[in-house]
Amino acid sequence: MNTDIRRISCPDCGSYSRRDFLKTTLVGTAAATAVPLIGGAAAASVKPRSETLVTTLYGTLSEEQRKAICFPFDHPLRSKVDNNWHITDKTLTAFFNNDQQAMIRDIFVGLHSPEYAERVVKQVEHDSGKEGFGASSVALFGEPGTGKFEFVLTGRHCTRRCDGDSVAGAAFGGPIFYGHAAEGFNEKPNHPGNAYWFQAVRANEVFKMLDGKQREVALLGDSRDEEGTKTVELSGKNEGLPGIPVSALSTDQRDHVRKVMADLLAPFRKDDADEAMKLVEANGFEHLHMAFYKNEDIGNDGVWDVWQIEGPTMVWYFRGKPHVHVWVNIRGSAA
Numbered sequence: 001m002n003t004d005i006r007r008i009s010c011p012d013c014g015s016y017s018r019r020d021f022l023k024t025t026l027v028g029t030a031a032a033t034a035v036p037l038i039g040g041a042a043a044a045s046v047k048p049r050s051e052t053l054v055t056t057l058y059g060t061l062s063e064e065q066r067k068a069i070c071f072p073f074d075h076p077l078r079s080k081v082d083n084n085w086h087i088t089d090k091t092l093t094a095f096f097n098n099d100q101q102a103m104i105r106d107i108f109v110g111l112h113s114p115e116y117a118e119r120v121v122k123q124v125e126h127d128s129g130k131e132g133f134g135a136s137s138v139a140l141f142g143e144p145g146t147g148k149f150e151f152v153l154t155g156r157h158c159t160r161r162c163d164g165d166s167v168a169g170a171a172f173g174g175p176i177f178y179g180h181a182a183e184g185f186n187e188k189p190n191h192p193g194n195a196y197w198f199q200a201v202r203a204n205e206v207f208k209m210l211d212g213k214q215r216e217v218a219l220l221g222d223s224r225d226e227e228g229t230k231t232v233e234l235s236g237k238n239e240g241l242p243g244i245p246v247s248a249l250s251t252d253q254r255d256h257v258r259k260v261m262a263d264l265l266a267p268f269r270k271d272d273a274d275e276a277m278k279l280v281e282a283n284g285f286e287h288l289h290m291a292f293y294k295n296e297d298i299g300n301d302g303v304w305d306v307w308q309i310e311g312p313t314m315v316w317y318f319r320g321k322p323h324v325h326v327w328v329n330i331r332g333s334a335a
Contacts, residue, residue, distance in 0.1 A: 091134060179323065
């Protein structure tokens with residue numbers, strides 16, 4: 001393949017480099033959105049959205065690259081998720097030039113909140129081995145400008161999507177996965193260095209707030225199996241889900257569950273987090289169930305490593321044994 005694809009073809013503006021594109025996008029966006037500030041200071045530059053960069057990436061692909069990583073929008077690979085997989089057999093380091101790799105990294109960073117983006121990138125680099133972020137693989141589904149276009153990045157402990165709302169009624173554009181093995185495959189009870197353990201700490205605070213009868217309902221034996229996409233299969237049920245329903249909690253307990261949801265969504269960009277909560281609320285926050293699993297407690301310390309929040313159209317399954325795996329699927333309907 002041509003490893004020096006430096007120019008982007010554009011029918012309206014000729015040939016230009018990625019650096020030119022980023023420069024003009026930043027200047028144009030800042031000018032269009034500038035707001036007067038105290039002292040007359042100019043508005044801060046705004047980085048291109050991940051969706052914009054995905055479209056740009058698509059324009060840089062050679063024919064060989066398109067054949068290897070581009071698929072029809074309705075291809076079954078687009079909705080697949082797993083804890084350690086490659087959506088194509090072409091890693092970033094082996095198959096993309098330096099500019100393309102930088103764009104893909106920028107796309108990924110842009111899918112996360114400024115507060116957590118660096119931490120998430122470090123997690124991916126750590127868990128991916130010697131190649132780091134370059135060990136990831138990507139695929140593109142559909143074509144830009146058609147309203148049906150999605151980017152998917154995969155690797156160990158990582159499945160992320162960028163769809164620009166092409167996938168109606170699906171938070172994050174479909175099921176995602178994140179995880180971390182911070183200090184080895186078998187983590188200690190307090191998961192030192194784990195990028196996502198803070199979410200379990202918050203969830204366990206909810207358990208501490210439960211009274212005896214509530215704990216009997218919330219605390220179960222074994223959790224669900226990890227079976228790829230099937231792991232986050234949606235039930236469509238309002239009742240009969242594992243654990244204690246939010247409707248059975250007191251006001252302060254419900255408020256704490258909302259704080260858990262905020263912590264779960266904190267690593268992701270605001271647009272995706274807002275869409276996720278909008279879909280959860282539309283199907284009834286009171287229909288959510290929260291479950292903790294006593295048979296998978298590292299160190300038998302009563303701090304539950306494995307737990308989940310499930311509703312009729314969502315699953316957020318936190319599996320902290322032997323290290324952290326988190327499976328997510330939030331939709332507007334289970335169908």
